[in-house]
Amino acid sequence: MRALVVLRRVLNTIPIMVGVxxxxxxxxxxxxxxxxxxxxxxxGAISQQDLDRLRRDFHLDRPVTEQLYRFLAGAARGDxxxxxxxxRPVFAMLVEALPATVELAVAATAVALVVAVPVGVxxxxxxxxxxxxLAMGGAFLGISMPAFWLxxxxxxxxAVRLGWFPTSGRIGFEVFLQPVTGFVLLDSVLTRNWAAxxxxxxxxxxxxxxxxxxxxxxxxxxxxxSMIEVLREQFVTTARSxxxxxxxxxxxxxxxxxxxxxxxxxxLQLGVLLGGNMIVxxxxxxxxxxxxxxxxxxxxxYPVVQGAVMLYAATFVLANLLVDLCYIYLDPRMAL
Amino acid sequence: MRRHLLAGVALLSVALAxxxxxxxxxxxxxxxxxxxxxxxxxxxAIAEGLRGLGVQTEVRVWERTSLIARIQAGERQAYxxxxxxxxxxxxxxxxxxxxxxxRGNYSFYSNREVDALLVEGVTGTDPARRREAYFKVQEILFxxxxxxxGYFRQDVHGASTLVENxxxxxxxxxxxxxxxxxxxxxxxxxxxxxxxxxxxxxMFRDRKTETxxxxxxxxLVTRTTRxxxxxxxxxxxxxxxxxxxxxxxxxxxxxxxxxSLTADDVVFTFDRILRERGVGGESSPRRALLGPLQRVERVxxxxxRFVLERPFPVFLQALVHFQIVPRRYIQTVGDRAFAExxxxxxxxxxxxxxxxxxxxxxRYDQYYGGAPDLPPVGPAPLRxxxxxxxxxxxxxxxxxxxxxxxxxxxxxxDLIPEIERDPRTTLKTTQGTRVYGVELNNRRPPFTDxxxxxxxxxxxxxxxxxxxxxxxxxxxxxxxxxxxxxGYNPRQQAYPYDPGRxxxxxxxxxxxxx
Numbered sequence: 001m002r003a004l005v006v007l008r009r010v011l012n013t014i015p016i017m018v019g020v021x022x023x024x025x026x027x028x029x030x031x032x033x034x035x036x037x038x039x040x041x042x043x044g045a046i047s048q049q050d051l052d053r054l055r056r057d058f059h060l061d062r063p064v065t066e067q068l069y070r071f072l073a074g075a076a077r078g079d080x081x082x083x084x085x086x087x088r089p090v091f092a093m094l095v096e097a098l099p100a101t102v103e104l105a106v107a108a109t110a111v112a113l114v115v116a117v118p119v120g121v122x123x124x125x126x127x128x129x130x131x132x133x134l135a136m137g138g139a140f141l142g143i144s145m146p147a148f149w150l151x152x153x154x155x156x157x158x159a160v161r162l163g164w165f166p167t168s169g170r171i172g173f174e175v176f177l178q179p180v181t182g183f184v185l186l187d188s189v190l191t192r193n194w195a196a197x198x199x200x201x202x203x204x205x206x207x208x209x210x211x212x213x214x215x216x217x218x219x220x221x222x223x224x225x226s227m228i229e230v231l232r233e234q235f236v237t238t239a240r241s242x243x244x245x246x247x248x249x250x251x252x253x254x255x256x257x258x259x260x261x262x263x264x265x266x267x268l269q270l271g272v273l274l275g276g277n278m279i280v281x282x283x284x285x286x287x288x289x290x291x292x293x294x295x296x297x298x299x300x301x302y303p304v305v306q307g308a309v310m311l312y313a314a315t316f317v318l319a320n321l322l323v324d325l326c327y328i329y330l331d332p333r334m335a336l
Numbered sequence: 337m338r339r340h341l342l343a344g345v346a347l348l349s350v351a352l353a354x355x356x357x358x359x360x361x362x363x364x365x366x367x368x369x370x371x372x373x374x375x376x377x378x379x380x381a382i383a384e385g386l387r388g389l390g391v392q393t394e395v396r397v398w399e400r401t402s403l404i405a406r407i408q409a410g411e412r413q414a415y416x417x418x419x420x421x422x423x424x425x426x427x428x429x430x431x432x433x434x435x436x437x438x439r440g441n442y443s444f445y446s447n448r449e450v451d452a453l454l455v456e457g458v459t460g461t462d463p464a465r466r467r468e469a470y471f472k473v474q475e476i477l478f479x480x481x482x483x484x485x486g487y488f489r490q491d492v493h494g495a496s497t498l499v500e501n502x503x504x505x506x507x508x509x510x511x512x513x514x515x516x517x518x519x520x521x522x523x524x525x526x527x528x529x530x531x532x533x534x535x536x537x538x539m540f541r542d543r544k545t546e547t548x549x550x551x552x553x554x555x556l557v558t559r560t561t562r563x564x565x566x567x568x569x570x571x572x573x574x575x576x577x578x579x580x581x582x583x584x585x586x587x588x589x590x591x592x593x594x595x596s597l598t599a600d601d602v603v604f605t606f607d608r609i610l611r612e613r614g615v616g617g618e619s620s621p622r623r624a625l626l627g628p629l630q631r632v633e634r635v636x637x638x639x640x641r642f643v644l645e646r647p648f649p650v651f652l653q654a655l656v657h658f659q660i661v662p663r664r665y666i667q668t669v670g671d672r673a674f675a676e677x678x679x680x681x682x683x684x685x686x687x688x689x690x691x692x693x694x695x696x697x698x699r700y701d702q703y704y705g706g707a708p709d710l711p712p713v714g715p716a717p718l719r720x721x722x723x724x725x726x727x728x729x730x731x732x733x734x735x736x737x738x739x740x741x742x743x744x745x746x747x748x749x750d751l752i753p754e755i756e757r758d759p760r761t762t763l764k765t766t767q768g769t770r771v772y773g774v775e776l777n778n779r780r781p782p783f784t785d786x787x788x789x790x791x792x793x794x795x796x797x798x799x800x801x802x803x804x805x806x807x808x809x810x811x812x813x814x815x816x817x818x819x820x821x822x823g824y825n826p827r828q829q830a831y832p833y834d835p836g837r838x839x840x841x842x843x844x845x846x847x848x849x850x
């Protein structure tokens with residue numbers, strides 16, 4: 001039954017992907033700016049012949065409908081074309097950038113959950129106490145602080161002053177890590193390279209904390225309000241009246257129910273994070289999707305933007321699917 | 337991330353442009369001043385000054401590519417733009433910017449005499465006559481004032497005091513061959529970019545990529561930290577006629593894979609650039625930089641001949657930017673594999689790394705020594721070099737202060753004091769080769785009137801603006817010729833700040849002034 005639900009959902013993604021592909025194809029071509037002009041840079045003596053030969057290379061001399069067909073047909077076979085700027089297959093570029101972004105997104109989410117869920121629960125249980133005020137004040141700050149500023153401050157304090165973490169990058173150049181999957185932490189474990197694992201974690205700590213800070217604040221607030229609501233429900237009163245210990249009531253009965261809105265929020269946010277965060281990636285020199293895509297947009301590198309947006313669409317659909325599966329786990333009635 | 341905001345701002349600007357009342361009142365000179373976000377403070381200061389004279393100017397901020405597309409379509413009036421020159425010659429500056437219909441001629445300036453003089457300058461064989469032609473162009477440009485002429489800037493970099501014998505180059509190259517470290521023998525460079533483009537010297541057009549590649553690859557010739565061209569892989573050069581150059585390839589040079597470098601490698605290097613789809617089925621974007629180069633021939637094992645269609649006086653300056661690649665290796669592994677694992681004949685060999693994160697190079701012990709005119713000659717003193725992509729300036733500064741990196745590119749003005757104050761770091765500056773100005777659309781009123789354009793040149797108080805915005809790192813230009821370039825006339829004075837003169841000219845042109 002569940003397998004069927006999943007299969008149906010996966011098949012549903014196909015028309016979505018095609019729609020997204022067409023939209024991004026059209027939108028990129030509506031942006032002002034000529035990719036060939038950008039690739040050729042600022043110089044003199046560029047002849048029409050020079051422009052034409054690149055235009056032919058990029059197939060921009062063909063009718064737009066033919067370009068679209070070429071793109072869709074290629075995408076169906078897993079060929080996303082070649083980057084105008086870097087002249088490499090887009091697929092390979094995305095495969096290279098994605099692990100960095102996924103690693104950072106997952107770490108940021110983990111950091112956010114580890115802090116925010118307990119904080120949210122405690123705030124709800126001890127509503128209006130000093131602890132609640134402090135936590136919610138902190139959450140307010142977390143939402144308000146721009147990641148750019150927070151990132152720079154974190155670097156200055158923890159990397160320059162205290163020297164606890166490196167300022168930026170994904171892994172030190174002194175550490176040799178045999179690439180397997182492209183995920184630094186995973187590859188370190190797979191190759192039992194503990195030095196690389198430690199170095200990777202040290203590099204990941206600051207960007208994950210900074211990226212996680214915003215999410216942390218959101219999750220703590222959502223967690224608190226849904227927990228407060230659940231604690232007023234009848235089944236909680238029943239559990240209490242059965243004489244169960246307060247901790248058991250909160251953790252066994254209330255928490256599971258209160259997690260549903262949190263899962264929704266986290267799922268959506270994870271979808272956003274998997275798109276890559278341009279700001280955090282720039283501040284921490286993190287070679288992920290955000291920088292790749294923003295660069296590609298500014299240089300009008302159509303194939304890269306098209307490929308990346310399709311990947312985003314797929315990720316979003318996948319994240320939503322995971323959220324739905326979590327619902328089923330948390331509340332089996334939803335499977336029906 | 338500023339760029340991120342930019343797209344939004346540009347959209348908003350477009351919306352505003354649609355809503356704004358066209359023309360405003362009669363007799364008042366009013367126009368929109370377009371800029372990219374990074375020059376907004378300067379644009380605001382210019383607008384503020386002009387308002388004092390009764391000129392209504394509104395600053396609009398754009399994303400670069402969108403702005404240039406609108407400018408090229410002739411839709412904009414006045415815009416803050418910049419144009420870089422790599423050849424130390426007006427060939428890639430005045431020629432594209434002022435030739436009628438030139439690729440970079442955003443002001444739509446057109447003057448037959450200037451066109452003819454620029455042709456003389458770019459193709460002439462007599463340096464004295466070329467210089468004379470360029471002097472004349474500057475004189476005419478000054479008089480006709482197609483732009484509000486601006487300035488050039490210092491390129492400011494930072495370095496650790498442990499780094500010895502490094503000076504930044506005017507062409508943005510970071511030459512690490514001669515550098516020593518007081519401790520460690522390894523230099524880490526923080527690059528101002530998200531990613532370099534490729535490891536293939538035939539497939540890029542940006543300076544950042546070249547900065548990295550010129551430590552892995554060498555060319556027939558190279559440049560001093562200033563503009564002088566010296567022999568590198570070539571041991572001799574002859575020019576039997578104005579359109580023929582012959583180079584003797586240095587003996588005993590090997591690529592990092594052990595192959596000897598011969599005339600065949602030189603011919604192959606240029607062939608793949610000249611031929612359409614010559615690089616693994618793709619065309620090199622560098623073709624145009626070679627100007628009228630027609631073909632490259634192998635004369636014998638050590639001699640190559642370059643044949644040009646017509647004289648090209650900046651040919652040697654152009655050759656500096658072309659690095660020799662190994663023919664046998666590329667033909668064996670293919671162009672794509674070569675771009676993933678480059679093999680050159682430069683002082684450092686590629687070990688590992690990715691274009692978007694960090695690139696690790698180590699000393700090539702069999703290096704032939706480099707240009708004899710750039711001592712010390714021999715293998716690099718450094719054990720290795722690392723280039724790290726660090727697009728955020730504040731992060732580069734932090735990494736330099738933390739001792740993680742030893743050289744950082746491109747310090748913004750506001751971070752200069754941070755480096756000056758720290759005893760472990762030092763500033764390294766060199767003269768920039770990019771012209772900044774305000775281009776005016778000479779084809780659309782009000783800038784069809786030369787008096788208006790001249791008035792604006794008198795009306796902008798550049799000294800004050802440059803001092804407050806760029807804190808002494810910018811130098812005024814009389815036109816759009818750089819002092820570092822061939823044919824610059826040092827005696828040509830810039831327009832002085834003279835609001836009285838500006839008012840008179842505006843009145844003569846029929847505008848109300850304050």
